[in-house]
Amino acid sequence: MKGLYTNDKDAPQLDHDKSVRARSKVSVNQISELAYHAWLDRGCTHGFDVEDWLKAEGQLWSQELLMTDVQK
Numbered sequence: 850m851k852g853l854y855t856n857d858k859d860a861p862q863l864d865h866d867k868s869v870r871a872r873s874k875v876s877v878n879q880i881s882e883l884a885y886h887a888w889l890d891r892g893c894t895h896g897f898d899v900e901d902w903l904k905a906e907g908q909l910w911s912q913e914l915l916m917t918d919v920q921k
């Protein structure tokens with residue numbers, strides 16, 4: 850399945866998250882896939898791409914943090 854963004858250049862970015870993204874194991878493809886499913890779940894309604902992206906990114910980062918805490 851094709852997501853909304855295919856690479857880091859196309860993905861919405863906030864200035865403060867560059868260092869976080871560099872350390873993260875969360876990939877653009879994972880975020881894109883989750884955001885794409887949010888779009889599908891909404892009935893393919895346009896205009897929420899940034900909201901879907903940021904929500905997916907947050908969910909995946911939260912999961913990553915939880916897994917890091919469990920491994921410690």
